[in-house]
Amino acid sequence: MKKRVFSGIQPTGDLHIGNYLGAIQHWVKIQHEYDCIFCVVDLHAITVPQEPKALKAKTREVAALLIASGIDPKIASVLVQSHIHEHSELTWILNCFIPMGWMRRMTQFKEKSQKQKEEVSTALFDYPALMAADILLYDTDEVPVGEDQKQHVELARDVAQRFNSICGDTLIVPKAVIAEAGARIMGLDDPTQKMSKSEEQPGRAINLLDSPDDMRNKIMRATTDSLREIRFDESRPGVNNLLVIYEQFTGQGRKEIEARFEGKGYADLKRELAEVVVEGLSPMQARYRELTADPSHIERLLAEGAGKVRPIAEKTLALVKERVGLG
Ligand code: TYM
Numbered sequence: 001m002k003k004r005v006f007s008g009i010q011p012t013g014d015l016h017i018g019n020y021l022g023a024i025q026h027w028v029k030i031q032h033e034y035d036c037i038f039c040v041v042d043l044h045a046i047t048v049p050q051e052p053k054a055l056k057a058k059t060r061e062v063a064a065l066l067i068a069s070g071i072d073p074k075i076a077s078v079l080v081q082s083h084i085h086e087h088s089e090l091t092w093i094l095n096c097f098i099p100m101g102w103m104r105r106m107t108q109f110k111e112k113s114q115k116q117k118e119e120v121s122t123a124l125f126d127y128p129a130l131m132a133a134d135i136l137l138y139d140t141d142e143v144p145v146g147e148d149q150k151q152h153v154e155l156a157r158d159v160a161q162r163f164n165s166i167c168g169d170t171l172i173v174p175k176a177v178i179a180e181a182g183a184r185i186m187g188l189d190d191p192t193q194k195m196s197k198s199e200e201q202p203g204r205a206i207n208l209l210d211s212p213d214d215m216r217n218k219i220m221r222a223t224t225d226s227l228r229e230i231r232f233d234e235s236r237p238g239v240n241n242l243l244v245i246y247e248q249f250t251g252q253g254r255k256e257i258e259a260r261f262e263g264k265g266y267a268d269l270k271r272e273l274a275e276v277v278v279e280g281l282s283p284m285q286a287r288y289r290e291l292t293a294d295p296s297h298i299e300r301l302l303a304e305g306a307g308k309v310r311p312i313a314e315k316t317l318a319l320v321k322e323r324v325g326l327g
Contacts, residue, residue, distance in 0.1 A: 005034040006140040006174075008041040008081070008131070011058040012050070013197025015065050016205035017277065018185035021248045022146030026179055028070035030144065036076035037138055037309055038066055043081045043088065044131070047124040048116070060298050065208055067301065068288035079305035081134065086313035090133035091126070093320055097163050098129055102155060108148065132156035137313045140174045147184040148194060150176050167323040171316075182248045188222040191237035209285065212278040219274040220267075230261040230269055239266070246273050249280040 007027060009019060027038055040062045045055055059080055066078055081087050103109070106128055113120040123130075135143055135156045143153045153176035160171040187193045189203035196204065203222075206215050224238040232243050232254050246269075247257060261269055291297060321327050 002033070002035040003141040004139055004172075005030060005036045005142050005144060006039070006135050006138050007037075007144050008039040008044070008134055009062060009066070010045050010197070011040050011042055011055060011062045012045045012048070014205070014207035014209065015062060016195055016197065016207050017245065017281075018146065018195035018205065019197075020069065020208060021182035021185050021245070022179065023144065024066060024069050024071075025182075025248070026144045026177075027066075027076070031071060031076045034142070036071075037140075038071060038076055038078050039081050039134060040066075040079070041081045041130075041134065044127060047121055047127050048112075060295070060302075061209075061292075063302055064288055064291050064298050065284075067298075068284045068291055069208075070284075073301045073305060077305045077308045078301065079309055080302055083302065083306040084137075084310055084313050086137055086310075086317045087130065087133050090137050090317055090320060091130045093324060093326075094133055094136070094159055094163070095126065095129050096324075097166065098132075098155075098159055102158065103128060105151075106155070107151060128152045128155045129159075132159045135174050136160055136171045137316050138309065139172045139312065139316065141172060142177045143174050144177045144179075147178055150178060163320075163323075167320075170319055170323050181244055185245065186237055186241040188218055188241075191223055191241045206277060208281060209288070212282070215278050215281070216274040219270050219277065222270060224266050228265070230264065230266070231258045239269075242269060242273055246276060249273075249276045 007023060009015070009023065027036065030036065040059050042055060042059050045058075063078055063080070067073055071078060103125060109125055109127065112124060116124075131152050132155060135153070136159070143156070145153060153174065157173055157175065160173045163171050164173070185195045187195050187201065187204040188206070189201055193204070198204065203218055206218055210218070219242075222238065222242060224242070225236050227236065230239060230243070232240055234240055243257060246252075247254060250257075
């Protein structure tokens with residue numbers, strides 16, 4: 001039996017190279033080795049206001065981008081979260097097993113809610129419970145994510161353990177898998193902030209569907225520092241981030257990369273990096289255009305994806321309900 005992997009991605013904003021390097025590229029690599037389920041989490045998206053038509057379109061765009069990046073829907077299951085109603089139902093039950101104190105410790109809620117103050121939804125606070133339900137519903141062993149999701153996956157672990165200790169062995173206790181490099185790609189305009197889907201800072205992220213010229217412009221304008229030497233050094237976040245992106249796209253070793261740029265300037269690094277990124281993403285962009293030429297194609301793939309995983313979700317939820325005494 002292959003181990004089960006589950007991971008999710010939100011259909012909000014534009015997917016960027018942080019999502020690609022921190023998550024998607026790893027998903028592509030492990031799909032043959034594990035039994036993989038990749039989920040476009042539209043229920044998570046509505047924890048903040050969304051325009052209905054745009055959300056629906058984004059959900060399809062993200063699914064198509066996963067497949068265009070190399071996830072084979074015949075091997076892995078790609079689905080939309082709201083197509084499987086068990087996600088919401090399990091969330092409610094798990095809520096009853098999660099102490100408020102655990103939720104209050106979630107740093108992402110603190111960051112996200114600061115901007116919205118009193119307008120912030122109850123669901124944004126409860127976001128990690130839905131994420132735990134996503135993971136636990138499918139008997140997940142491993143959850144490959146970027147660094148920013150580690151705390152949420154740990155909460156899912158804690159919930160599974162608590163449920164099992166109260167109700168008897170029911171849920172598989174999952175673990176987060178975080179890549180050594182690329183798990184935290186930083187913003188190009190401000191390398192002290194992580195690259196994020198926010199549209200407020202147009203120079204922050206290289207989006208997977210950006211035109212080559214947009215990618216070049218954003219990279220050429222990336223914030224660096226006033227030193228000259230080009231080497232991997234976390235105390236110099238701007239140059240370090242550019243080098244990590246270069247490393248991830250080329251697969252070259254750090255020594256080799258540093259040797260390549262010895263004696264060169266930041267403009268040389270940026271020019272080369274821009275070409276590496278443009279070339280690295282162009283096959284995916286071409287596949288995306290092919291895939292989306294007929295919108296019914298993605299629709300069909302997503303229905304098949306949900307159909308493949310539904311029996312697992314039904315089985316887990318039925319067992320959980322029985323253990324809790326529901327029904
Ligand atoms: P989301 O949609 O913000 O991001 C999707 C994946 O991309 C990773 N990521 C990054 N990696 C490196 N550098 C960055 N700058 C960067 N930004 C994002 C994220 O860590 C993530 O792996 N809550 C999740 C979605 C989710 C989920 C789940 C994940 C819902 N249910 C169950 C795993 C398991 C989120 O908002 O990811």
